[in-house]
Amino acid sequence: TPSKLPPGPAQLPIIGNLHNLGDQPHKSLADLAKIHGPLMSLKLGQVTTIVASSPAVAKEILQKHDQVLCNRQVLLAIQARDHHQFGMPWLPVESRWRNLRKVCNSYIFTTQKLDSNQELRRRKIEELMVFVVPVAYQVLFVAGTDTTSSTLEWAMAELLRNPYVLVKAKEELEQIIGKGNPLQESDIHKLPYLQSIIKETFRLHPPVPLLLPRKAGAEVAICGFAVPKGAQILVNAWAIGRDPSTWDAPNSFVPERFMESSVDVKGNNFELIPFGGGRRICPGLPLALRMLHMMLGSLVHWFDWKLADEIVPEKLDMEEKFGLTLQKAKPLLAIPTPR
Ligand code: HEM
16 A cells, blocks of 8 residues: 655645635645646645545545545534534434435435426526516626525626627527527426536536545545545545646637537536535535526526626626635626516
């Protein structure tokens, strides 16, 4: 078994590499990975931290060694409020977690259940559309801490910044759904371009850029290096989504790249893992995907959009703010007119 830790930047006493993170840790870690490689080790304070930044290493962690690495590193801030006792994301892989996952997979997020309560969501979407009309002036995509709303805001921002994509999305909806007809969840599979837009949004703007920290339950060898027991494991989904050896023109928003490809966000393609992977993959994935396609599709289908304040598309501010979820730093201001 290897004894050497993966390579990484030099460490200072006590703080280790905390000073390397800055206020955009996912970007700083991506830059460090360019120097030290797709598997690196750092010391965040006293915590040995292993960072994965390529699809191959992510696969080692989320698939091959999933069993040893499936528990969470519970952040002190969360422990302090006792949240880890209750929230599924922080539970250890033991009976309580297993029961909750079972409830999710067999009762809450099954295709059958989601199909049977889609009427509730259809009404919500209708309310959202009715809400947009009188405000027909300025719709603020209010920055919540919510992963789904943040993805929707990024998607709308990309559509407004890339008007040709918006036109193509409209054309697809008009052709498949028809002007004036409401979008239904059962239509989503007939809208490959809309699906590609959502994938491309997740690639560039994964709402949980470093996924949720895992913890090594035992020492494990990864790519010829030793990952010690107790180490915190981060997977930089943001860096992987922009990796130039995986993606052509990695920083451009080009949904077309997914039209002829089978790459999906469901945890099988490690170049695109906004929901994580392995046994702790996001259980809300099927619901989140339905909601996102319905909300984005309906906003595009029902309204014409332009940017507020005469901003030209290329000048739209796409700065990110790192937090629990990766938000747009400046809220998107967009003006709808009913079509
Ligand atoms: C765009 C939407 C969403 C994204 C990008 C997202 C992303 C994630 C990620 C990256 C993880 C950690 C996965 C891992 O460790 O490999 C996670 C876990 C989780 N997510 Fe989501 N999520 C989303 C929406 C939702 C929704 C709508 C729900 C519930 C209704 C949900 C419930 C959960 C729960 C309970 C966990 C913890 C699972 C566990 O630890 O076993 N998520 N999510």
